Amino acid sequence: MGLKIVVGGDNAGFNYKEALKADLEADERVDEVIDVGVTGTDDDTYYPNVATAAGEKVSGGEADRALLICGTGLGVAISANKVKGIRAVTAHDIYSVQRSVLSNNAQVLCMGERVVGLELARTLVKEWVGLEFDPNSSSAAKVDAICAYEGD
Numbered sequence: 001m002g003l004k005i006v007v008g009g010d011n012a013g014f015n016y017k018e019a020l021k022a023d024l025e026a027d028e029r030v031d032e033v034i035d036v037g038v039t040g041t042d043d044d045t046y047y048p049n050v051a052t053a054a055g056e057k058v059s060g061g062e063a064d065r066a067l068l069i070c071g072t073g074l075g076v077a078i079s080a081n082k083v084k085g086i087r088a089v090t091a092h093d094i095y096s097v098q099r100s101v102l103s104n105n106a107q108v109l110c111m112g113e114r115v116v117g118l119e120l121a122r123t124l125v126k127e128w129v130g131l132e133f134d135p136n137s138s139s140a141a142k143v144d145a146i147c148a149y150e151g152d
């Protein structure tokens with residue numbers, strides 16, 4: 001079965017969110033893309049509202065992952081990480097994107113439209129979709145320690 005992925009961001013990330021959403025919708029590894037906004041560059045909804053809504057969809061099981069875009073990718077990550085059970089990272093290079101899943105089992109990838117070029121962002125998302133955490137890897141106990149701190 002394919003992935004269900006939430007996409008979202010603020011108006012500073014709207015153009016990338018739309019481009020990356022189109023890529024995900026065309027990706028046969030993805031079953032469903034759920035857009036939680038914003039709806040345009042004139043939509044001033046704050047990034048924390050979008051990012052926490054996206055995180056709640058993942059933590060609640062409605063989606064497997066989320067892709068969040070703001071100006072820097074920082075605010076959406078900070079916000080999504082406030083949702084219990086969410087591990088959100090900001091990553092703009094291939095190694096960090098790979099390790100975000102393979103080491104950290106992060107469900108949320110955040111990027112900044114003002115930081116990374118669009119073609120690199122598209123390549124990173126394409127790579128990200130194919131990654132899978134190995135619960136038998138040596139990283140698993142470290143992720144368990146994060147969950148334990150959070151009270152799981």
Ligand SMILES: O=C(CO)[C@H](O)COP(=O)(O)O
Nearest residue numbers: 010012070071072073074075
């Ligand atoms: O990048 C952002 C938050 O990390 C956001 O897109 C812009 O935030 P602002 O600099 O506070 O307007």
